[in-house]
Amino acid sequence: MILISLLGVHDSSIFPILFEFKDKIKKHIIIHDDSKYEKTIIKKVINSEEEFKNFYSLNYQTFSIQIDEDSYDSIISCYKKIEIYSNNDFKNIYFNATDGLVSSSIILSDKLLDNGASVIAYDIFDNGFNLVTKNSMEKRKITQNIDIRTHLMLKGYKIVFTGAKIEAVKRKNHILKICENIDLLHEFANKIQNQSIEKINGFDGLKSLISQIDKLDDKPFIQGGIFEEYIYWLIEDNFDFDQVMFNVKVEFEENVFNEFDVLMIKDNHLHVIECKLKKFVEGENFVYKLDSVVDYLDDDGKGMILVIGGENDKITTKGNLKRAFSLGTKARARSADILIHHAKTFNKNEFLDNIQKHFFS
Numbered sequence: 001m002i003l004i005s006l007l008g009v010h011d012s013s014i015f016p017i018l019f020e021f022k023d024k025i026k027k028h029i030i031i032h033d034d035s036k037y038e039k040t041i042i043k044k045v046i047n048s049e050e051e052f053k054n055f056y057s058l059n060y061q062t063f064s065i066q067i068d069e070d071s072y073d074s075i076i077s078c079y080k081k082i083e084i085y086s087n088n089d090f091k092n093i094y095f096n097a098t099d100g101l102v103s104s105s106i107i108l109s110d111k112l113l114d115n116g117a118s119v120i121a122y123d124i125f126d127n128g129f130n131l132v133t134k135n136s137m138e139k140r141k142i143t144q145n146i147d148i149r150t151h152l153m154l155k156g157y158k159i160v161f162t163g164a165k166i167e168a169v170k171r172k173n174h175i176l177k178i179c180e181n182i183d184l185l186h187e188f189a190n191k192i193q194n195q196s197i198e199k200i201n202g203f204d205g206l207k208s209l210i211s212q213i214d215k216l217d218d219k220p221f222i223q224g225g226i227f228e229e230y231i232y233w234l235i236e237d238n239f240d241f242d243q244v245m246f247n248v249k250v251e252f253e254e255n256v257f258n259e260f261d262v263l264m265i266k267d268n269h270l271h272v273i274e275c276k277l278k279k280f281v282e283g284e285n286f287v288y289k290l291d292s293v294v295d296y297l298d299d300d301g302k303g304m305i306l307v308i309g310g311e312n313d314k315i316t317t318k319g320n321l322k323r324a325f326s327l328g329t330k331a332r333a334r335s336a337d338i339l340i341h342h343a344k345t346f347n348k349n350e351f352l353d354n355i356q357k358h359f360f361s
Contacts (some may be wrong), residue, residue: 007032008099012299093117127267163247171213179230270298279310283325291336303338
């Protein structure tokens with residue numbers, strides 16, 4: 001198989017097809033425009049693909065062709081290079097031009113189809129593709145979905161660390177038992193902020209459960225990690241995401257990192273949930289931060305901000321009204337496909353219902 005990918009607006013239209021056919025590909029030809037932006041992007045794409053090939057022990061060849069999208073002669077020159085790279089083996093050429101610029105897509109598709117090649121039209125929303133020949137069209141579903149690590153790898157990112165699932169499995173029953181009373185956990189987490197555990201009276205049952213998983217001296221875990229793992233298990237046990245990870249630190253570029261509480265991937269789309277067990281958060285900053293990184297993670301990814309422990313409105317010591325999520329902040333979140341789930345007390349059924357509606361509809 002000779003796969004040709006026309007680099008366009010969404011790299012998410014290239015990678016699922018690359019992953020689907022990775023074991024059949026002998027050559028991969030990537031076509032990109034001569035704009036400054038695409039010349040920068042192609043370097044990242046090729047570097048990421050080399051890492052991908054090494055990771056999966058693939059040995060196909062990768063070529064890149066630069067074109068001037070506004071020049072017919074440049075596009076024809078590109079076609080002639082395709083003839084050379086493919087040795088005119090048109091029957092084995094599959095041209096993925098899903099998000100490519102229109103003129104390149106039309107001209108190259110016309111010439112390739114005339115010579116017996118196939119064209120792939122991928123639907124990033126449906127996670128399927130049409131396989132088009134000169135005289136036919138067949139609709140197919142993607143059969144091999146990308147995992148989280150590979151998704152990030154192909155985008156040029158690297159997972160620095162992630163929560164250990166083996167350890168999470170060992171303490172799962174304790175986490176679920178602790179979170180039967182999240183209000184109590186929240187109260188205890190607030191108290192240990194400024195007091196040593198030895199000086200805190202009560203909470204004997206909770207202390208015992210946390211001690212049994214050897215985390216009684218781990219303040220960050222008590223204040224955030226327990227709740228994150230609980231949310232992880234609710235998602236893992238109740239939904240059919242292709243993969244779920246928790247406590248993930250990602251390096252976007254050298255020395256530029258972001259941490260994510262929960263990442264879920266489904267049908268080649270990566271989604272994120274940020275969890276906070278707090279009385280009050282600066283909602284605007286929270287939404288702004290998540291909005292800015294969701295697009296890095298996926299072209300069609302969604303987000304959720306989960307805040308449990310306080311009311312939306314707060315009266316300061318000076319008598320002023322402070323609002324966690326204003327109407328404007330909520331509107332921005334909606335426009336960015338970010339759902340805000342904010343409540344004083346956690347309602348498991350309501351949360352699960354929001355997951356279903358937001359990420360599966």
